[in-house]
Amino acid sequence: MNARILLLLVLLTGNCVGQDLNQTHKLSDEILSIFGSAQIYLFRSQTLINSKAKNKDQLFGKAFIDQLKLIHQQIYHSPFPAADHPIKAYLLNSMIAVMDDNKALILDKEIDFKGFIPAVFAFQLSQRFSNGGYPVSIKFVGLKDRLVNELNVPDQWETSTLTKMQGSHWRTNEGFREVTASKQGKYLRTLQPIYHKQQCLTCHGSIADNPVNKGKAENTWSTENKAGFTMQNFKLNELAGGVSLSVGIDIQPAVSNSN
């Protein structure tokens, strides 16, 4: 009897993945806020990540998600979304898995600068989350002519949206969302802009912003940041790119049963 109830629950959960537009809007908002919380937490945790501290438990497993809940409350002034949808549950599982994948690096005491920055987390998460069999994908996209990682190249829709966002009439922090159609079906696409804050400029700003050059004569300044990339000369609050999310509307997932 219990097995039948379990099977029914699994079937019902599976059916919940295909959804209408309103549900997709809500789901998209929740995915973006979970993703945003993770980015902010990883940014704030760079000192811990690169330290030789023995206890880094808060970067892994349930403790990691607990930290995201705190950040979410601070930033979005709302409770962390419940894992009541297979896609949200898969996102949280994927986040934990990405942190686990990088555990050896994060706990490596012989490497001072680990390079496990929010963009790396985002890229690895995107690879897992977008290949899990659900009609959903999320990725970081940069401005086409100023990419650090050429794999973050925007597609046509993203390029045109980022161009609009670079315009002087675009309100800062305002995202863009629309329904698009492809051979696979309809998708609700969202692009949330990201702007360069002061702390971003240490790697993405001008040569003068490069901490490696502090206290050195100008003619000896390095054009390379500590990650080995050329400084990009971005200015404070300039558009950096965005987080691009695509969620299928009424598309049944390849995944038939989940979580």
Added chain:
Amino acid sequence: MLSETANTKIPMRPPQTGPVSWGFVAAAWFLFLGLCLPVPFSSVQAATANDKTSLTIGVFDYPPLVTITDSGIGGSAIEDLSAILDEAGYVATFRAIPRKRLLQSLVANNVDLAFPLYNNNAEGITTMLAEPVLFETPGLCFRKENFVQFLSTVKHWRNLTTVYPGGVEPVPILKKYNKQLLPIYGEDVLDRTIKIVISGRADAAYVANIFSVYNLNSQYYRHVACSSFFGYTSPIYIGASKGLANGTLERLRQTKGRINLYSSD
């Protein structure tokens, strides 16, 4: 959230001596006795009735998750798959199949399951678990003092002498920019490749999955650190034959389990 079994370490079950092999040895032995000795028929019947149904899993050498040597088939994925099947009420029988023929064997219903499977969209197959069981991420491993954090900075590795296990296809970006790529052949090829870097005879090693080399339990952890090639991650599945009974597949799917990615070396 992650299932409880996700991080549970399953005790090593050597293929030559584990319950899988013993089940077959016992069955063969009873059969032999049945033919040659006057054993009462009822005792043979009782032994067979208690045996679990066996499922055949096709595998290829995929160290350290699957290692195929003269002494048999082993590795952490073999342990995990045995445990998953055991929990679902089946006995796992592993069969080594060349990499290029694994999918074909699954389609032809010569094996019930197949691991590792890269293509989950091929006709005539399905997957045991709906989601990928792991993600393979290729990358470069360096001695720790020479660690390169971001492989998108090509200039940091383009001139390095880089070795890789022969038979593995390096990612296009590596083949395009690194002109000192050297394949290593022979037995235990991954181990030899990494040890060449540790000894300083090469600067870097290309591996198909960095997490199997660079993890806290790895024997190489003290010496090397690895960076991934972004954008080349592949989802890996456990393939299932379409010939597998629906009830069997459902039972397997309801058994929560995953391949333990990390080596127990």
